[in-house]
Amino acid sequence: MKSGKRSEAAHRPSVAVVGGGLAGLAAAEALSRSGMLVTLLESRRYLGGRAGSFKEEATGQLFDHCQHVAMGCCTNFLDFCEQTGVAAYFRRERRLHFIDAQGKTYPFAPVEALPAPLHLVPAFWRQSYLTMGERLGIGTALRRMARLSEEQAESLCVGPWLRMQKQSADVIRRFWEIILVSALGDSIEKTSVAAARKVMIDGFLAHHHAADLHLPAAPLGQIYEEGIARSLFDRGVRIEMESPVDEVFRKSVGGGFSVSVxxxxxxxxxxxxxxxxxxxxxxxxxxxxxxxxxxxxxxxxINHAPITSVHLWFEKPITDLPHAVLLDRTSQWLFAHGAATSPHDGQSAAYYYQVVISASHDLPSGDQAAIIAAVTRELAELWPIAASPLFARVLTQKAAVFSAVPGLEAIRPPQSTPVTGLFLAGDWTKTGWPATMEGAIRSGRLAAEALLRRYGREEKLVTPDLPHTWLCRKLFR
Ligand SMILES: Cc1cc2nc3c(=O)[nH]c(=O)nc-3n(C[C@H](O)[C@H](O)[C@H](O)COP(=O)(O)OP(=O)(O)OC[C@H]3O[C@@H](n4cnc5c(N)ncnc54)[C@H](O)[C@@H]3O)c2cc1C
Structure with missing residues (x-):
């Protein structure tokens, strides 16, 4: 896609944004909004990088590589969707559904009338797959976690730390792992207390809307194509797809950079x-x-962890729930995508679901049939109709997310560099966030802020976090 707004080119500093994942898209959006002349160079045929879709060649249908979920605490992701006119492509859900091994469902929804973090207490109290003592123990551990210094939290691994807090294996598996493995993408035996604390406090306790789920209601690829790319194009961004950058080097004369595609x-x-x-x-x-x-x-x-998504098409709906968090199973989350056409022939009516398994190191890699059999067996224990999908596909991204291990923050580089005019973006740069869409968007905006400073412009492009309530600060600080 090429932009028509070239006439102002001579008056605006030029920027190459290399990479059309969310970090690059956010940098391009922020810089074009600030009047820079932006060219976005993406090596693949589709925008979105890891948060992207692929086209089923036989039928032309778009499917996401993996279900992506944002939360209410993802203030920059939500603002980016507003800025690019795609907010309406996402639906918000405030109720989680936990399902235990026997098939009993435990809804988990905030209470509007109570101040955060008390807004979650009634819902938490109804999670009776945990004993009363276990629930009280979790509250104590959360408060201790909140009170660790930054240095302590960043140097400790959360799994061993939880065991030191006398959290039993059951509590770790059914509470801490369920939340932390899907939020951080890796095993609690590797991730830091600091990363876990960010999830628990910013993502759940701090604010009424922190834990709201924001789910794409269309394939992400469609959202990029119809919404985000169009909005960037209208702002004068030149988008070059299938343009892998080989090398970025200093121009021999006149400053600036040469970018060889x-x-x-x-x-x-x-x-x-x-x-x-x-x-x-x-x-x-x-x-x-x-x-x-x-x-x-x-x-x-920086080490990475794999995420596996199992895409399943059934003849009939297997459950009315829009999503489910599955306790005591290999399958972690189930997402329902509603009526669809099965990709096996591009014609049969079907109901499309995705099962997501984060930190999927232990799945038999390369053995799709074994993974499908294990997942459908688990689903069929809850909903017998799920035993026989019409069609199934397994996608594993080996380097899905970076592992938020102790000490990682000292390795992540800032977005500005000592080289004038060179900036970094990507979820892996220093954002204070785990590998998420929010982290990627923040990094793009931080890179844009640093670039504008080069031109003497002190502008705030990063949207502030949701404010922590007074009570949350009192209890969890
Ligand atoms: C399976 C999976 C599930 C996930 N689930 C969630 C979730 O539910 N919620 C959430 O918030 N996050 C989730 N994430 C994490 C999220 O997708 C990433 O953190 C985010 O998309 C990273 O964006 P990025 O722009 O930093 O990097 P990337 O998405 O990796 O983008 C980098 C881009 O650069 C391009 N590129 C690379 N080399 C070149 C080159 N030489 N020239 C030009 N272009 C180049 C790539 O093609 C790519 O488009 C998930 C990730 C995966 C893989």
Whole structure:
């Protein structure tokens, strides 16, 4: 897609945003809103990166690689959707549905009349798969977690820390893991107390709307195409798809950067925002530029965790629930996508569901049939009709999210670099957030703020967090 608004080009600093994932899209949106002349270069055929869709070649249908969920605490993601005119593509749900191994459902919804964090207490109290003593113990552990210093929380691993707080194996599995593994994408034996604390306090306790779910009501690829790309185009952003950047290097004369795109001409820009995965940066930056950014030296120490999504199409609906959190099972979340056409022939009416399994290290990789059999067996124990899907597909992304291990924050680089005009973005850069759509959007906006400072413009592009209530600050600080 090429933009028509070229006439103002001479008066606006030029920026190449390399990478069309959410970090790159957010940087492009913020910079074009601030009057910069932006070119977005994306190597693939589709925008969205890891939060993207693929097209079923035989039928032309779009499917997300994996269900993505934002929460009410994702203030920058929600604002980005407003800015790009796609908020209406998302539906909000305030009620979670936990299902135990026997098939009993426990709804979990906030109480409007109570101040946060008390708004969750009645719902939490109804989770009777935990004993009363276990529920009280969780409250005590949460308060202790909140009171750890930043240094302590960042240096400790949450699994061992919970055991030190006398949280039993059952409580860890049915409460802490259920929330933390899906929010952080990796095992609690690896992730830090600081990351867990962010999820529990900012994501649940701090504000009435923090734990609201925001679910895409259309494939993400459609939202990028119909909404986000169109809005960027209208702002004058030039979007170049299938344009993998080979190298970014300093121009020999006149400052600025040369950006060489595979099999195409080398392009010239005054600024570059590199919004590609951290592990690819070394291959794309020229060795001279790479050396000048010492913060990049340890980026290859960031480890990643896999997420597996099992896509299932059934002849009939298997449950009326829009989603379910499954306790004591390998399958962690079930999402219902409603009536659809089965991709096996592109014609049969079907009901489409996705099961998401985060930190899926232990699944038999490469054995789709075994994973489908295990997941459908579990679903059929709850809903017998789920035993025989019309069609199923397994997608595993091995480097889905970075692992928020103790000490990680010291490795994540800031968005500004010592090289004038060079900026970094991506969920892996320093945002204070785990690997999420919110983290990616924040990083793009932080990169845009840093770039504007180069031109003497102190502008706040990052949307503030939801405010913590007085009571939350009192109890959990
Ligand atoms: C399976 C899965 C499930 C997830 N679930 C959730 C969820 O429910 N909620 C949530 O908030 N987050 C979730 N996440 C995390 C979220 O998707 C990511 O944190 C976020 O999308 C990262 O965005 P990004 O722009 O930083 O990186 P990416 O999405 O990786 O984007 C980088 C882009 O750069 C492009 N690129 C790379 N090299 C080049 C090059 N040389 N030239 C040009 N372009 C290049 C890539 O093609 C890509 O489009 C999930 C991730 C996965 C994989």
């Amino acid at each position: 595979k099999d195409e001409a080398t392009l010239q820009f005054e600024n570059v925002v590199l919004a590609i995965p951290g592990r690819r940066v070394k291959a794309v930056l020229s060795p001279r530029l790479f050396e000048k950014v010492p913060d990049l030296a340890r980026v290859d120490q």
